[in-house]
Amino acid sequence: MSGLFELFFTFFKIGLFTIGGGYAMLPLVQQEVLEKGWMTAEDIVNFIAVSESTPGPFAINIATYIGSETHGIAGSAAATLGVVLPSFIIILIVAKFYSAFRKSKVIGGVMTGLRPAVIGMIASALLSLALTVFFPAGLSLGQFTSYWFWVSLVTFALMLVLVFKKLHPIIIIVLSAGIGLACGYAGEYMQLIQ
Amino acid sequence: MDSEKQQADSPNTEPHKTADKLLALKLFAIFFKIGAFTFGGGYAMIPIIERETAEKRDWINKDELIDIIAVSESTPGPIAINSATFIGYRTAGLPGSICATLGVVLPSFIIILLISTFLSQFANYKGVIYAFNGIRAGVLALIVKALWSMAQKFPKDIPSIVIALLAFIFAAFTEINILFIIIGCALLGSAVYFFAQRRARKG
Numbered sequence: 001m002s003g004l005f006e007l008f009f010t011f012f013k014i015g016l017f018t019i020g021g022g023y024a025m026l027p028l029v030q031q032e033v034l035e036k037g038w039m040t041a042e043d044i045v046n047f048i049a050v051s052e053s054t055p056g057p058f059a060i061n062i063a064t065y066i067g068s069e070t071h072g073i074a075g076s077a078a079a080t081l082g083v084v085l086p087s088f089i090i091i092l093i094v095a096k097f098y099s100a101f102r103k104s105k106v107i108g109g110v111m112t113g114l115r116p117a118v119i120g121m122i123a124s125a126l127l128s129l130a131l132t133v134f135f136p137a138g139l140s141l142g143q144f145t146s147y148w149f150w151v152s153l154v155t156f157a158l159m160l161v162l163v164f165k166k167l168h169p170i171i172i173i174v175l176s177a178g179i180g181l182a183c184g185y186a187g188e189y190m191q192l193i194q
Numbered sequence: 195m196d197s198e199k200q201q202a203d204s205p206n207t208e209p210h211k212t213a214d215k216l217l218a219l220k221l222f223a224i225f226f227k228i229g230a231f232t233f234g235g236g237y238a239m240i241p242i243i244e245r246e247t248a249e250k251r252d253w254i255n256k257d258e259l260i261d262i263i264a265v266s267e268s269t270p271g272p273i274a275i276n277s278a279t280f281i282g283y284r285t286a287g288l289p290g291s292i293c294a295t296l297g298v299v300l301p302s303f304i305i306i307l308l309i310s311t312f313l314s315q316f317a318n319y320k321g322v323i324y325a326f327n328g329i330r331a332g333v334l335a336l337i338v339k340a341l342w343s344m345a346q347k348f349p350k351d352i353p354s355i356v357i358a359l360l361a362f363i364f365a366a367f368t369e370i371n372i373l374f375i376i377i378g379c380a381l382l383g384s385a386v387y388f389f390a391q392r393r394a395r396k397g
Contacts, residue, residue, distance in 0.1 A: 013373070018270060019267075019268065025272075050306075054302065076303065094265055095291075109388060110383060111268050112384070113380045113384060120358040124362050124366035159335035180324045184323070184327065
């Protein structure tokens with residue numbers, strides 16, 4: 001029961017404190033999930049791919065997944081309810097007092113701070129994701145000569161070009177999965193990796 | 195308008211009530227569809243929400259939708275949830291907001307629940323490990339793009355840039371809890387906003 005409550009409470013906090021869509025959740029999700037040991041840094045990046053290739057927002061997807069992995073269906077219900085509830089309650093209040101909300105100076109001020117803050121925090125989340133992707137065994141000189149480092153770097157550069165050519169995220173994921181598979185088996189064949 | 199319609203349909207209020215109940219169910223169905231067919235969530239949903247609620251149906255008009263999106267961006271939580279709750283409430287009150295929110299959440303919930311039952315089973319296959327080694331690099335590119343798009347809409351005045359840099363430095367290089375960074379930036383932004391307004395009033 002306490003486990004379910006912890007899930008609910010953690011995701012309630014994540015839902016309450018992340019303003020803006022998309023990956024605005026990422027910094028807080030990273031912090032909480034790593035701290036509680038629910039997922040590894042690598043798992044989080046993997047799950048972003050799963051979330052991009054399934055319907056629905058990242059927040060709901062990761063709440064459901066972590067809930068289910070740690071406490072089964074009850075866990076997924078608790079975590080998802082937790083992440084949805086703050087939005088739900090706040091929007092009901094806003095919808096009721098809409099004109100007051102629009103003119104509110106407090107909201108204007110808070111948003112003046114949060115819009116840029118979200119960019120800064122996502123940039124930080126991106127940096128730690130990059131470290132996870134390129135240096136899974138920790139930052140060291142030896143990593144620069146590893147096979148997967150170079151595969152990742154080339155894949156990343158290639159996908160970056162394609163992403164800016166507006167290819168759909170799912171195509172990006174399928175292509176990078178293909179590269180990963182091909183390079184994995186090629187590396188094995190050439191005995192570059194075990 | 196409403197009373198005219200009621201008089202034309204039926205003199206008592208009963209049909210109106212059942213119509214309301216149906217409306218909540220319709221909201222559930224439409225938002226279930228929106229939730230099931232928008233991959234990646236967030237901004238990908240907006241054109242579909244627009245088509246389903248403002249173009250095909252007259253639940254809200256386009257100006258209202260722009261307001262709803264602006265509110266969704268400046269309140270906590272994912273835009274999909276926020277706009278579902280808001281449109282649901284506007285259209286059919288509390289039952290409407292519950293139905294629309296439940297509708298938009300349920301597809302993700304069901305699909306991820308199914309995935310989680312077999313995702314870990316495949317996690318140790320060599321092929322899956324190789325594929326995910328590639329996928330992680332691709333995901334990184336996707337997030338660079340997401341950040342880039344956000345930066346395009348970013349206000350490029352000095353206070354905003356300073357706040358963004360501070361948030362980045364504290365999040366990346368210190369152990370300070372993200373919640374405190376969020377609260378700190380909100381306070382800093384409020385101070386900036388307050389002084390800007392005061393200067394505007396004086397000038």
